[in-house]
Amino acid sequence: MDEDEESSQTGSVSSTYPASLGDFSSLRESLISFQPQHNILTNEWQGDDNVKLGNLSKIVSQLRKGGISGSSSREPSPRPQSKPTSPAPPAPRREQSLPPARGPNRLPSENVLNGISSQTISTEEPPTKRVNGTPTATRPNHVAPTSDFSRFGQILSYQTEMNGSLAFVFGTLQTIQEARNALSKKLSPRKKRDAALKRIYPDVASNGVHIFLDMSNIDISFHKCLRTRHQLPQDSRFNPMPRLNLTLLTEILLRGRQADRMFASCSILPGRSAEPRFVQDLRNLGYSTDVRTRKRVEELEQTSASAIGTTTVRYVEDLVDETLQTRMAESAMSCFQNPGTMVLATGDAKPAQYSDGFLAYVERALQMGWNVEVVSWRSSLSTSWRDTRWKGQWGDRFSVIELDEFVDELLDCYMTH
Structure with a gap:
């Protein structure tokens, strides 16, 4: 064994480091038992055995950079006796970490x-x-x-x-183009599936896509997904309300396919002097919009401790789902001999007040030869759409797309420069 190898085993530090630190084994024992204040790290310090350690800041710097294996030491093996038959096994390494220097809290680098x-x-x-x-x-x-x-x-x-x-x-903010690129990459597997379906059902694919957007369901569930994504309380209130990028949402629904008809149904509070901005945005994208005014509902709340109750007022949607289901029926009837692909953007499936519900209308469309896609946020997706027995009877002609993986791209908050 040459001198360099021997010195590395006994704890002496190689001269290749910026400063000569001396006998590192003595230094290590002193550091383990010593936790200096931050303001004295640059002072000279002596160990318990009066070995002068030098500038401690250099030592700490080297240890933190990983340049010196400061958390390990190796005790020298005993001197060999007369003509040993085999070399003594090396002592096992003992891993210990350097105690953190105490000092004022700082921002992370x-x-x-x-x-x-x-x-x-x-x-x-x-x-x-x-x-x-x-x-x-x-x-x-x-x-x-x-x-x-x-x-x-x-x-x-x-x-x-x-x-x-x-x-x-x-x-982290992204530009709108970066959001488009990320969205396109995430949609790549779905586009491959679209191409496969086009080969299997060429006539259906050539008849175009009919979109039916339940705006209230999609927008409310978008806010729920944002709370989950950023670990916020579900009862927290956004101020201002985050905006859903309807252009990118439409790209998810179409994925480069030809749009034949696009319908959107939504509701607004009574007494508004102007329509919400998103209504005009939908029209600019080519949607036919059905805007319903919410209905005032008074509810009497009465506690057992008092015979006098309090009245609360709520505004609920009125015929929003039924209107969109009527549009689905119109498409199915007008294209009776040329069924295409229905894309239903909602998670709702239960019957409405005056209709059988979205599930019944989707089932009728499938029976008439349409392909159907349900697009929804996971939190609002009805278990009816997940029913494997019901889905199994339609094979690859029915599918569900969850929007949660696109939430970062759909949040309308982008860099402008």
Whole structure:
């Protein structure tokens, strides 16, 4: 064994490092038993055996960079006796980690942030006090780390109670083109399936796609998915409300296929002076929109402790599902001899007040030779659409597409430069 090999076994540090640190075995024992304050890391220090350790900051720096195997030591093997038949086995390594230096809390470095996963991190703080009756915003309490700080920005803001303090969700922003590219990549397996179905059912594929969008169901479930995605309470209230990118949603529904007809059904609160912005957005994309006004419903709540109850007012949808189901029936009848592909964007399946429900209309379309796709968020997808026995009778002519994997692309929050 040459001198270099022997020195590495006895704990002496090679001279290839920036500073000569001396006998590392003595140093290690001193470091294990010593936890210096941050402000003295640059001072000279002596060990328990009066060995001068030098500038401790250099040692700590080398250990943290991994340049020195500072967490391991090896005790020298006993000197051989007269003519041993075999060399003594080396002593086992004892792994110990260097105690962290104590000092003031600091923000993580960029290298540390790069190593953090892309999951949302909760750093929630106590709510702030109200000032003159006005809620003040808290510090950001949800951060999705990113290695590119130029893309770091606010994604969502929300409240956990009515008129409460605002909290924020921060994360990586993307451009609209990047969102399109990511969406196209995620849709690639589905497009391959579309091509296979086109070879099996060429006539159905050539008759185009009929889209039926239950906007209320899709939009409300979109908000639920965002809360789950960013680990927010399900009863939290977004402020302002996040917007669903209807252009990219339509790309998911069509996937490059020819659109024959597109219908959207939605509802608005009574007394509005103007339609919501998304209604015009739908029309610009080519949808025929059916906008229904919600119906006022008064409910009497009475507790057992009091004979006098309180009246609560709700506004519920009126004939929204029935209107969209009527559009489905019209398409099926008008294209009776040329069935195509129905794309139903809703998770609802139960019967409505004045109709048999979406499940019954889908089943009738399948019996008439249509291919059908149900597109929904997982949280609102009825178990009826998952029924394997019911699905099995239609083979590959019926399928379900869950939107959850596209939630980041569908959130209308993009970089503008």
